[in-house]
Amino acid sequence: MxxxxxxxxxxxxxxxxxxxxxxxxxxxxxxxxxxxxxxxxxxxxxxxxxxxxxxxxxxxxxxxxxxxxxxxxxxxxxxxxxxxxxxxxxxxxxxxxxxxxxxxxxxxxxxxxxxxxxxxxxxxxxxxxxxxxxxxxxxxxxxxxxxxxxxxxxxxxxxxxxxxxxxxxxxxxxxxxxxxxxxxxxxxxxxLERPKRSKKLPEVLSIEEVKSIIQNTINLKHKTLLSLLYSCGLRIGEALKLQIKEINFERRFMHIKSAKGSKDRYVPIPKQMIDLLINYLDSYKPSEFVFEGQNGGMYSAVSARQILKRSLRLSSISKQITLHTLRHSHATHLLENGTDLRFIQELLGHNNPKTTMIYTHVSTTSLDRIKNPFDDFDI
CATH class of the missing domain: 1.10.150.130 (Tyrosine recombinase, N-terminal domain)
Structure with missing residues (x-):
């Protein structure tokens, strides 16, 4: 039936x-x-x-x-x-x-x-x-x-x-x-024709807001997950599928396999993130995946979203934020720090450079340099 x-x-x-x-x-x-x-x-x-x-x-x-x-x-x-x-x-x-x-x-x-x-x-x-x-x-x-x-x-x-x-x-x-x-x-x-795309910009957190979210995530496992999503610009699926053997601690790189579009890439890991990962792995001792559920196996995306929701509430951030916002914020902050767009494209695993170009519209660095004539008014 x-x-x-x-x-x-x-x-x-x-x-x-x-x-x-x-x-x-x-x-x-x-x-x-x-x-x-x-x-x-x-x-x-x-x-x-x-x-x-x-x-x-x-x-x-x-x-x-x-x-x-x-x-x-x-x-x-x-x-x-x-x-x-x-x-x-x-x-x-x-x-x-x-x-x-x-x-x-x-x-x-x-x-x-x-x-x-x-x-x-x-x-x-x-x-x-x-x-x-x-x-x-x-x-x-x-x-x-x-x-x-x-x-x-x-x-x-x-x-x-x-x-x-x-x-x-x-x-x-x-x-x-x-x-x-x-x-x-x-x-x-x-x-079959596609609909005309609306030109919406992604929501982005400030560095201070990201710090607040991570600082208000007390549990070590939860803190490590959110920190990894932001510090390496990972999609949530990439983080949850990541296996311990795919991290090279000496070279500070991780091998992201079969990501979106069945594309592999290497992603550098900042030193502070390496220290956090080592501390977490020593404490929790997962067997295969970096993040595992209570009964083993891959950690669930539902649980990951609940972690972020709780941390947002503790940080008093009312924006409509998702786990993917951490990836958007990572890319935007890299651009504002002067990282070349071509490198950002490689780090994020974008096939099309146009996808990466969206962050030029979100970044405030170039906009801050524009001199507004209103600043010369004597009010």
């Missing part, structure tokens, strides 16, 4: 923002969700719910994925910042069904991505998005969907729900890759 799709959405209940967890009736799923700590069943809402936060949403997502359930979290995606003069469509409801032959094709596609060494996160995201796409078009099957159907999906689902540029672009990526792999269909992947 096919497992039901679980729908995540936000709502308000008894004056608080909640995460609604919807699905077609299934006793096995009901029993499994009932065991999740902190979740409630509401007779009036006819749904499970729990207090909304990104941390609880991610944790519940992983809990459901362990048992192979598919989650439609599209309703939680960021809304468009401006919707003036944009045709929003008629908001078509999704079917709960996908044709059996399309189920098989999606499963084959995910296996193909796995053997091509796509990341687990990309595989899960594309699989989830393709299920949304084919539920929208049901009863049409893979070979019956055309370019014009994709246009209708963009207008009547993505635009009608005011989903973000990022979500739309990811969806196009998933559809293009899937149909390229299928071949000989009525939909031509090369005809």
């Amino acid at each position: 096919e497992k039901p799709v679980v729908l995540f959405s936000k709502s308000h209940y008894k004056g608080k923002e909640i995460l609604l967890v919807g699905f077609t009736h299934n006793s096995k799923l009901y029993e499994y969700l009932s065991k999740y700590d902190g979740i409630f069943w509401s007779k009036s809402l006819k749904s499970f719910y729990l207090p909304y936060s990104r941390l609880t949403t991610n944790d519940l997502f992983q809990y459901l994925r362990k048992e192979g359930y598919f989650i439609d979290y599209s309703a939680l995606k960021s809304k468009l910042t401006s919707v003036k003069n944009i045709p929003l469509g008629k908001k078509v409801m999704l079917s709960q069904q996908i044709a059996d032959k399309d189920e098989y094709k999606i499963e084959s596609f995910t296996k193909w991505m796995a053997q091509k060494r796509y990341s687990e996160n990309t595989i899960n995201t594309y699989e989830s998005m393709l299920r949304i796409f084919f539920r929208f078009h049901f009863p049409k099957s893979v070979n019956e969907i055309s370019d014009s159907d994709v246009l209708r999906f963009n207008v009547d689902y993505i635009m009608a729900n005011r989903f973000s540029y990022t979500y739309q672009n990811q969806m196009i990526n998933a559809i293009k890759l899937f149909y390229r792999q299928q071949g000989n269909t009525t939909l031509i992947p090369e005809n």
Whole structure:
């Protein structure tokens, strides 16, 4: 029997923002969700719910994925910042069904991505998005969907729900890759156009704010993790996958393997970070990964986000910060200290120099040198 799709959405209940967890009736799923700590069943809402936060949403997502359930979290995606003069469509409801032959094709596609060494996160995201796409078009099957159907999906689902540029672009990526792999269909992947990118700058912390976060992280393991993310500009996935054997303490380098784009790189480690790592490894004695869970194995990203959230609260920093902000801040501070952009590109593992160029817009060093004529006014 096919497992039901679980729908995540936000709502308000008894004056608080909640995460609604919807699905077609299934006793096995009901029993499994009932065991999740902190979740409630509401007779009036006819749904499970729990207090909304990104941390609880991610944790519940992983809990459901362990048992192979598919989650439609599209309703939680960021809304468009401006919707003036944009045709929003008629908001078509999704079917709960996908044709059996399309189920098989999606499963084959995910296996193909796995053997091509796509990341687990990309595989899960594309699989989830393709299920949304084919539920929208049901009863049409893979070979019956055309370019014009994709246009209708963009207008009547993505635009009608005011989903973000990022979500739309990811969806196009998933559809293009899937149909390229299928071949000989009525939909031509090369005809699919991407949305115009909005030019948003990343949030960046000051050096003082980074110091405050690290100083307010008391636990040695937690302090070491946040310090490594900032001092070496790592993505959280790179830090969690890092193995002890991939650190050369004498040369003060680490070997980051199979990073984004399946790209390896060497990253220098500052001396103070080396001292912190040695202290941490001597104290915790992990066996394989630098950061491990209580029962061994790789430390979870959910736990890492909780660490940052706690440290932000203790530091009285109210900015919308993520673990990736530490990487952005590292790159910006390097640029402000005079590091050449080409070196920053290598350190961060960017394939395209345009990606690194974004930090020239965030850095305040060059802006501070501009003499404003208002400074000469006699007020």
